[in-house]
Amino acid sequence: MIMKHHLAMLMRVSLLQTWRRLASIREQSQLFLTVIMLFIVGYLALSFWLFYRGLHFISAFPGLGTLLTERLLYLLFAFLFVLLLFSNIVISHTNFFRNRETTFLLTLPVSRLTIFRWKLLESTLLASWAFLFLIAPLLAAYGLTNHLPWHFYIATVLLIALFIILPAIFGSFLSVSLARFMDRRSFQITFVVLAVCGLYAANRWFRPEAISDEMLETRVLAVLDRLLLKTRFAQFPILPSYWLSASVLNWAEGAISASIFFAAILLSHVLFFGYLATTQMGGLFFDAASRVQSRGSVFGGWGWFKAFQKRKQKFAFDTGFVEIMFSLVPGLSSDRRALLTKDVRIFWRDTTQWGQSLVLFGLLGAYIINLRHFSQQLTNPFWVNLVAYLNLGACSLNLATLTTRFVFPQFSLEGKRIWIVGLAPLGLRRIILAKYVLTCTASLILTLLLMLVSCRMLKMESGQTAYFACAISVMTMALNGLATGLGVLYPNFREENPSKIVSGFGGTFCLILSFVYILGSIIFLAFGAPWSNATAVPWVQAASGWFGFAVLSFATGWAPMKLGLRKAKAMEI
Amino acid sequence: MIEIENLVKNFGDVLAVNGVNLSVPKGEFFAILGPNAAGKTTTIKIVVGLMKPTSGTVRVAGFDVQTHPLEARRRLAYVPDFPFLYDKLTPWEFLRFTGQLFRMTESHIQTAGRELVSRFNLESYLSKPIEALSHGTRQRVAIVSALLHNPEVFVLDEPMVGLDPHHARIVKDILRERANEGMTVFVSTHQLSVAEEMADRIGIMHQGKLVAVGTREQLHRQSGVSGALEKVFLSLTAEEQILSRNSPI
Structure with a gap:
């Protein structure tokens, strides 16, 4: 009861601050407000028009239009999930561990779980709103291209609102885990290694295949099938983006029961992981917050690292690499x-x-x-x-x-x-x-x-x-x-x-x-x-x-x- | 009120707090001094529950800050050297917010809040956004918000930073009054004059250890130096430095 009360208070204060920030923008400049509004409307209109034309173009392919459009939607939500996950990891890390409000709240009689819930909510909104803004015109264009009824838009909005919770929860969990077990240096090394592996894997997967002119002329369907095979990963049934895409597409086709089935799968996962996050993560979050504040190097206990640090100390008075590089630039004064x-x-x-x-x-x-x-x-x-x-x-x-x-x-x-x-x-x-x-x-x-x-x-x-x-x-x-x-x-x-x-x-x-x-x-x-x-x-x-x-x-x-x-x-x- | 037992904190291979034992009873004004990187802020962060110790325990008002954090924090107030305040709120809104977090009744917030606001001369700032206030005024708002729920233990890190002499005097007076009424005050400062003037007991930390604890007279005796606290401080921290250099590794 008290936890809910504290959460409500934090939300109230945040809303008040946001409202005053918006009000102060209005006071600053009418011109600025007009420019921003024009830009928002202009972006929505332009991107809608582009998507609308694009979808029309694709759907006009005889016999393949629907297939291509559907695959595009699967891919869109799959990549959206990855981007949301990445965005949530970055924003959660900043919000949990580099935020002065978090430090302030940790000294007050507010439970760690409430602080975690509040920061999770804040991170979800911060990490997701821009993506929703970006994909809204595409979904509107899809609806209009296929002449879908009004309830398609409401169902899609509800499904996406449900969908963004999963990357937010996974992102917060990953961010807490990274903070618990990694310092800056080990994170940088891991990030570079993973990026290289990811690039290599993507390069292997999307490697071009030689197709003869004859095949292009006579076996269009076979060629297309081979091309689409590369994108089939987006239809992997345990991907959350698959449940969302399947639900949206089924709704669009009028198969409401199938749509509700996939929505229920999505909902059950949101509820399960949401329950875990909002009831069990308080302690882990505090543990990570404490470690972030009190961290030496993760490698600190290792002999080779200690020897490396000692060797580094010998060069403490020497000029660093960056400075040496800049000293090579002719005509650059010392200041x-x-x-x-x-x-x-x-x-x-x-x-x-x-x-x-x-x-x-x-x-x-x-x-x-x-x-x-x-x-x-x-x-x-x-x-x-x-x-x-x-x-x-x-x-x-x-x-x-x-x-x-x-x-x-x-x-x-x-x-x-x-x-x-x-x-x-x-x-x-x-x-x-x-x-x-x-x-x-x-x-x-x-x-x-x-x-x-x-x-x-x-x-x-x-x-x-x-x-x-x-x-x-x-x-x-x-x-x-x-x-x-x-x-x-x-x-x-x-x-x-x-x-x-x-x-x-x-x-x-x-x-x-x-x-x-x-x-x-x-x-x-x-x-x-x-x-x-x-x-x-x-x-x-x-x-x-x-x-x-x-x-x-x-x-x-x-x-x-x-x-x-x-x-x-x-x-x- | 504050009981620290065998407190150790490692930052990787760096020993930031090294086996600190300390007991600060109810109603005592305790000042902790030490050179930079002595481990004062780390000790404070563990006392207020921001950080987990590597080993050892800290109890505030009888509650272990790790196992019973909420009970401990209900009885505690903390003002860091650069306190966090919600910039878009007014000071009065912020005071009400913190009072409500401590589950104070509306009438209690009103009476205690008005009294403290008047004492710290904050009336003319009450309806301005906090972002428009000077550093000293923000510091006063932070101190008032911490005192509002009348904590049993009050921890302050460099409380006089940014305060003019007039308001520094008000803070000193109110801390002394509250200590006389039974509030335990734990202050970390580099201003030796504050410790000398206000503290019942002074602790000196150096290289993670509590090298000396006692009243001014006890510290003078321990160091064998007479005169200002500055001389005692320099003597004790220098002694410790020589000892640690000569000790076998």
């Missing part, structure tokens, strides 16, 4: 080198910071490298160009999430320590510029490399390759300028968690402007590209496209930087 070294070290030592970007760019890299297998199909220059532009878009969108997530909070993360760098003889202006150069260089290495590999895989000519390389370079500089500038214009020195800094006014604004910029850039570039049509593009059109892209990039990157630098000059530390 700038110190600042850059600090930023790189802090970034590297926070696994949650770079783990997500590794996944994002890893996926994009895997896709681009696999483009070579489609080069036979991409004989038409139109498709080659289209894919190249899509790659440019995907690469810059990935970069936009990266700049918003990591570059935008850089200035705010100086937080209470802003006086250390703020009062240094280097001056805030040069500090901001140094941060900009560092993030720009680091992201250029990633984006340029991906773009060059993409062009190579598409067997593009050197002129076209240079064109796309220039485009992504300019976009990288502009997006970094935007994120750095807005980060200074809208700092949050109170918050130490970068993901919370990003979720504020400035971070959201940065993400929206980045997306708008990418959309505008792709339109300008496609408009001005000499290869976009079969016929030659008049030079006026090409020049105006490039000019538009240059002006847009300059305005996006330069204006926020200029305003940010001006604000930094007048900033009182």
Whole structure:
């Protein structure tokens, strides 16, 4: 009874805080609110339209449309489950063990189980809402394409609400277990080993198969069957995503009893694991929280590690690897080198910071490298160009999430320590510029490399390759300028968690402007590209496209930087 | 009120707390001193139940903080050096929230809350969001919220950080009053003047061990040094350092 009372109190306080946060956004700027609303509506409308057209296209395949659509849905929910699980592990870890509210609550007469329940609830909502927002247009498009009745949408919403609980519970359990048994170093090693194994397994599984032209002409069904075999893992009957997909699809087909059967399987698992988590995890959670606070190295008891630590102590006064690397950069003054070294070290030592970007760019890299297998199909220059532009878009969108997530909070993360760098003889202006150069260089290495590999895989000519390389370079500089500038214009020195800094006014604004910029850039570039049509593009059109892209990039990157630098000059530390 | 027996805490291969034994009776103002990384904060975290000990037991008001955490925490209040407060709440909302967590009645929250708010001069801040308050004012809000349920044991980590002399005096006075009324106060501080002025007994921790415990006079006798507490502190911690260097491994 008391536990429920405490949980209700915590929920009430959280709702009150959320409400006041929303109210303060409204007070801040009407323009901002309008831009966000327009963006949300625009995203929903655009993605709905794209999904609707896509599903129409697929369903038009004679005899295969339904099969392909169904398989797509199975795959969607299977990957959604994996993404939700990953997201829940990361967010639960932060919420359970790096959260000041948790520490505060642990000293109050609130039971450990109540604290765990509360944090689980909070993590579930934080980890899941964005995914639901992303897939909502697809499900709406699926419903409309198949002319499904109104109750399909209600049933789907209920089923998905049920579904997101399972990855949340598994994620919280994994996060508690990881915290109990692993420190940062052992986690990093395990993560890298698992990522390599996963990539190897995926590479083996999705390895292209040689199919003769004759088979493609005469044995379409057999070829399709072999292709679909690779995706059959999504229909493995003990996967929660299978129960959800089966339930949704059966409901769509009017087989309500079958749908209820799969929903009941899902419900029974949610109830079983939910019961375990909400009644048994309190002690394990506290044990993990205590270990996180009191952890030496997991390897601490091992002789080789002790010897390694002793050897390391001998080099304590020596210059570190990162600093040596920066000292090789010509013309870099010692104060700038110190600042850059600090930023790189802090970034590297926070696994949650770079783990997500590794996944994002890893996926994009895997896709681009696999483009070579489609080069036979991409004989038409139109498709080659289209894919190249899509790659440019995907690469810059990935970069936009990266700049918003990591570059935008850089200035705010100086937080209470802003006086250390703020009062240094280097001056805030040069500090901001140094941060900009560092993030720009680091992201250029990633984006340029991906773009060059993409062009190579598409067997593009050197002129076209240079064109796309220039485009992504300019976009990288502009997006970094935007994120750095807005980060200074809208700092949050109170918050130490970068993901919370990003979720504020400035971070959201940065993400929206980045997306708008990418959309505008792709339109300008496609408009001005000499290869976009079969016929030659008049030079006026090409020049105006490039000019538009240059002006847009300059305005996006330069204006926020200029305003940010001006604000930094007048900033009182 | 606080009983610590053979407390040991390892961080991997580092011994942070090394066999601490201590008993702080009801109504005593106990100050714990020590250089950085002496093990003070770790000891406090174990006392308030944030961390499990490697071995040993801690009892607060007769309850083992590991086996009966809720009973112990109902009788305890803790204010860390940088306390957590809900930024979007007002101080009064926060006080009510903590009072309700301790299952105080509404009338009790009203009477005790109003008295403490007035004592700490917080009236003009009551309707402002906590995020708009200065560090010192936030510290005052945290102390008031901890005192609201009239704990039997009050643990504070560097309580004077950020407080102006006027409010530091108020905190000292109220802690002394409460100790006289029977509340056990356990304070960790680097400000030797606070310990010297306020504490009934002082403990000095160094390298995870409680190297000395006693009244000011007892500590003077133990160290063989007369004068300010600073000299006693430096003498005792230096002695211990020499001893630990010379001891066989």
